[in-house]
């Protein structure tokens with residue numbers, strides 16, 4: 001079944017890490033931004049955990065570059081830097097900061113006009129940080145929450161509706177995901193570091209974006 005986006009006045013994309021916003025909703029952001037809907041991105045963690053052993057990419061450089069990657073990808077969709085907020089909580093350890101995550105998400109949602117469409121990760125995402133962010137999506141008047149799948153890459157979401165992508169949107173999305181270069185193989189001096197595989201990038205740029213209406217507490 002197709003996702004019914006409707007006519008929200010604003011879209012909030014809550015991303016656990018700097019790149020999840022593109023993986024989750026590149027095409028949806030593109031469409032709504034083009035339509036003039038106000039779009040805000042909330043990146044919850046600092047993204048510092050992807051390459052802890054790199055000598056050429058110490059923590060500060062990595063965090064700085066990951067922010068830049070998100071800002072650049074969003075700017076290309078018409079989302080200005082001022083609409084992208086970084087909570088800077090510790091990547092990989094969001095469970096220890098669940099209250100701050102909740103507070104940050106609530107504040108971001110309150111700052112936007114209703115009706116608001118807000119996106120959060122799926123409750124059963126394989127990444128613990130994603131589940132912490134999922135739990136922070138709380139019911140509020142005028143806010144409609146949708147869940148999106150990330151991990152494992154290519155995951156199908158129970159009860160999800162789909163937003164089919166045109167060939168052009170799909171290409172743009174794949175290009176954007178590869179543009180998060182620190183996550184796509186740019187950093188080579190940390191054998192334990194993270195790099196999206198070609199298969200993961202392909203799965204993330206599949207021909208549809210999936211969203212499930214959220215149950216929230």
Ligand SMILES: [Zn+2]
Nearest residue numbers: 016017020127
């Ligand atoms: Zn993530």
